Amino acid sequence: MTGYQIASLPLTAAQSGIWLAQRLQPANPLFNIAEYIDIHGEIDPALFENALRRTVAEADTLRIRLLEEDGRAAQRVEEHIDWTLPFIDVSHEDDPRAVAESHMRAEMRRPVDPTTGPLFAFALFKAADDRYLWYQRYHHIVMDGLGLSLIGRRVAELYTALAAGLPCPEAPFGSLAELLDDEAAYRDSDRFTRDRAYWTARFAERPAATSLADRTPALPERLERRTAFLDEPTLAGLRATAREAEVSWPAVLVAAFGVYLHRMTGNRQVVLGLPAMARSTGRARTIPGMMSNVLPFRLDLHPGTTVAQAVRLASKELHSALKHQRYRAEDLRRDLELSGDEHRLVGPHINIVMVDYDLTFGGHRGTVHNLGGGPVDDLSLVVDGRAATERGRPGSGESASGGLRIDLDGNPELYGPERLADHQRRLLDLLGHFAHAAPDTPIGRIDLLAPEERERVLGEWNATARKVPDSSLPELFQAQAARTPQAPAVVFEGRTLTYAELNGRANRLAHLLIGHGAGPESLVALSVPRSDEMIVALLAILKAGAAYLPVDPGYPAERIAYMLGDAEPALVLTATGDTAGGDGPTSLRLDAPETAERLAGQP
Known part of the structure; x- marks a missing residue:
């Protein structure tokens, strides 16, 4: 039994944050999250729509309507909701995927009012007889990254059953009311109190948020993205560095990003934003919805810190932070009496996506492509560890060498294309150092400057000779x-x-x-x-x-x-x-x- 009446439900704490932010900027489309799944094989569009409609009928969060009751936001799960699935054939285009992606990004940039439905959009693109692209976009108030994976898996599972003429597997999702019950139980528990004590102690000194920008960030209406692929030798080197330090290899990525911010700013205390699913084990992890949290991830570094020490520090901090991931950043800001943009809790984000969807649609493999993960006001490094995308297709700009996808999303008001490209190059170079440098190498000795940058700093910027009056x-x-x-x-x-x-x-x-x-x-x-x-x-x-x-x-x-x-x-x-x-x-x-x-x- 749940503690809520289905007629009207409160918002989760995560939803409340999105609701308030969107109300402050009602025309901002950055609250949309989106991805598409590249299906490598021929599918039946009618069967696919059938599978998709069944999934929408099963997932409460896809059928909610937001409303205000007595000045407070609430949500209601509708029995039925009207929506369409556009089918767009782009197979005749010179670069079908590029044309499809252009359609997707245009749709993703459309502002969505959370009080009107539906709060999602789908489209199916035919890129070739044996290639289909399924686009899905959600308002962040109804969906987070875990929810995306749950929806993707369920549609693939249903389509596979329908294509084989088999009975559809039982719906795996719990209800939205169950998700709210789980959150309410947590906030009334001793675990909540312990989590609060951990975070307030960790940030009692109120370290300043680290940023690579020269101005205070404000939420933009779009993000500038730079995409690169980490080659296999570098990836193998990063894994070797992790083994040498006896840590999981994502800790190496987090450490490298923290070291980059430390070296670029000189700050010894670096505070990153680390997205986390913020759900307990078990039932809550089977329910699509918006529960994710952004953890303040703190690293204390100095030039003498070695590569191995930085990696172990990051691993230790990851372990501690994730143990307390359900305590919300909004609550911590209140605890620390932080208010306004001048009192930021975190700087740039690092989001390591390690969940492999392992999707098959009637025997045809599906690979996932992220298009946007929600609001970022500064800089976000997204490391996508899921199934590798196809490389080397004409016009793709992707490397033919395989490897890990790395997206750098920047606020265009702070990071123009050239500046973002410079940060991307330096980050990739630094990852190369972490992959191949000796573990006892001090991070202060790692060179981040390209030869032309070094000449600019030492030569061009110091070329100040000019004629001056011969007077005192x-x-x-x-x-x-x-x-x-x-x-x-x-x-x-x-x-x-x-x-x-x-x-x-x-x-x-x-x-x-x-x-x-x-x-x-x-x-x-x-x-x-x-x-x-x-x-x-x-x-x-x-x-x-x-x-x-x-x-x-x-x-x-x-x-x-x-x-x-x-x-x-x-x-x-x-x-x-x-x-x-x-x-x-x-x-x-x-x-x-x-x-x-x-x-x-x-x-």
């Missing part, structure tokens, strides 16, 4: 004062000095300093609060031909004494209340009455 700074200032004597030069707390006034006061003080022994090859310490007087003194020291040593009068007395003892200035300029000069070198209090009298007599 005081001479340049004197010329400016002559050109604009009445223009404001310094403004401080309502007081304004013109260029003429500043020049005159600095000249008088410079004469006084010279009388105290200041000049070329000597040093004058300047220990006065930030003020217009400080600017006068700084310019006067330069006019006298000396160099200045800034000393913050707010420093501890011991530090000031050390600085003055080490530098041995000829003179220390101070103000009333400042004891920086001590009993050491000669000091001159700029605001003392006798100093004012002496300045008045200077030229």
